[in-house]
Amino acid sequence: MIYLFLANGFEEIEALATVDVLRRASLDVVTVGVGGKRITGSHKIEVTVDVEEKDVSFDGLDMVILPGGVPGTPNLEKSKVVREVLRHCEEHKKYIAAICAAPSILGHMGLLKGHAACCFPGYETELDAQTVSMDPVCVSGKIITARGAGVAVEFALAIVGELLGSEKSKSLRKSMQCI
Template sequence: MIYLFLAEGFEETEAIVPLDIIRRAELEIKTVGVTGKTMKGAHGIPVTADIELKDASFENLKMIILPGGMPGTLNLEKSEIVQYFIDFCAQHDKWIAAICAAPSILGHMGLLDKKRFTCFPGYESQAENGTYTAAGVEQDGKIITAAGAGVALQFGFKIVEVLLGKERADAIVAAMQCKNSK
């Protein structure tokens, strides 16, 4: 199971685009409403989550995804339950993916220490002991980070690649006509 956490003020593109790509890959993913069942994104688009935070469990968990956006990132970070899911993934060698401002949450938790990472410019100082690469998408171990909405496709493709392999990711790239997206 993959959980994509949504909190009021999330960046819509950073959530919906990877969600679409992951579902095309036929991976099991659920959106999790952190601040309720229905939230508005940073641009006022309402989205109804598949489940609420109280219904999320660690059973068969493979990955969590944290979209950025403001104040979505701050709302994710202040959730003790989201923090607990991040800790669980880090301690049990599960995948963690974060885009835009959301890698700052991982930085505050020390999870980017001695790791290569990327994020929205200006948030790199939130991971003082990591190595900011300024890449569109970066993977170091079981952590995937991305710079922002403009690389949401590549972020989604990278998630599929690490879970199902490059061939499956490339097939989705081709099917979506994203010739220069990897």
């Protein structure tokens, strides 16, 4: 199971494109609301999540994904549950993915030490990573990061590639005409 956390002010493209692509790949993605069941994105798109943060369980958890956006990223970072899930994933060698400003949360928690990572321009000093990559998407061990909304589909396809293999990612890319 994959948790994708949403907090008010999240970047809609980063969250919803990722959920869409992962579900096309038949991955079990559960959207989790920080602060409620209905979460409003930075462009005023309201989303009803699958579960609230109080309902989060570590049973069967394979990955956590954090979309960016402002004030979505700071709202995610304030959540004790988000931080607990990130620590759990780190301790149990599960995947962690973050896009745009959200990799800064990983940096603040020290999760990027020894890793390469990328983020939205201007957040590089928040990463505390071994290497700051200028690539659109960066995979470093079990950490996947991306620069922003414009690469949301590439971010999701990288996640598919890591979890299901490059052939599944290529097949999905072709079916979506992302040639």
